[in-house]
Amino acid sequence: MTDDNQKQHVTIDIVSDVMCPWCHIGRKRLNDALSELGDDIKTTVHWLPYQLDATLPKEGKNRQQYFIDKFGSLDAHEQIYAPINEAGKAEEIPFRLNDITVSPNTLDAHRLIFWAGRDHGSDMQNKLVNILMQFYFEQGKHIGDDDVLVEAAEHAGMPGEKTRYMLASDESKEVIQNQIETIKSSGVNGVPVFILNKKYALEGAQSKSVIRDTIQEVIKLSESD
Template identity: 40%
Template sequence: MTSDPAPMSVDVISDVMCPWCFIGKRRLERAAEMAEGEFDLSVTWRPFQLDATIPAGGVDRREYLDAKFGGADQAQEAYARIGAAGASEGIDFNFEAIDVSPNTLDAHRVIRWAGGVDEATQGAVVEQLFRRFFLHGEDIGKTDVLARAAGEAGMDDALVRDLLATERDVEEVGAEAAHAAQIGVTGVPCFIFARRIAVSGAHEPETLIMAMREAAKETRAV
């Protein structure tokens, strides 16, 4: 007689303008497949802003990367490595299509609202935003783009558009992102398993499964 998979909560602290977070999502999905029968994952996406100083309208992408990496050549080198890692996970990054580095506060608000629908909808919104930004170069700081992404994920796009025109959950998202920093999160993605074991970085699925097993062991020991 086989036992049922053990429930395993996964809090993913991430930012949708972070390419490693997209890669991390794919690796978590592979880990879930590899651990099928052992763990039943329940995934919640939590906010983090890589750069909260970016203005609401975003900034020129090339100028932003040049300033961040110390020049165009250094930025190109860094993103070549990311592109290779993405390709290994089936992600065809299209960095050249991105013209704007966005402020992601509104994107995180939409992700939060999606989580209020259900886990699948939240995951679908996150996927939509990653794909729109990194594959198609869409500005995920814009209301129209966010509303369409929400609609594609099964949400009421008109309602999302209306809510984005308000201050709904601005403070809550900011507080949650601040809490991540308070508990020691300095880089993303960060995966927290069963609220016990944290893994920072887009690690391979095997590493994530090891963390799940350790979290399950600690949970059983309580």
């Protein structure tokens, strides 16, 4: 086993939205790529916020109506879901997209993710993001709802009562909104985006092999700096 001091360190900042199915796919492919890289590489993963639709109300919007308003008809519903379901099968992600009844505003989910990282560390943050994505994409839960967010927090190991109290406040709303604005002004207009060592960006839910090879290339570039 390699000593931690001898391992290559890579930071991975992931810009994502928990209502983005390709972010769920990208998360799975990243985890698989990291598993293949083995113990000689140490990674620290941080999640950064992005909102695909910040105009949604706190209570969310009926999913079918959301598709009609955004794309003009429900026909787009099946066209959009088809490649997602296909990719989900390939990655063994049990998508249940038709069980989603509400398109959520994800600002509060991003606040919760931010608190997990700030107060409990990157491992807790990763765990929480995974739970939120599973809740939404695999169980159809409304991840803009406070009860669901508290449930996710408790599943991750965060204190439920404190989480509920914080969600009822405006704590960190401005922080998250400013982060999103900064990210968008940097040129990000879609997610996921993987930022390696604060310097190299990998856009989209790339394949496991592309993610793995890119991380290895970043390590080589870092060694030559």
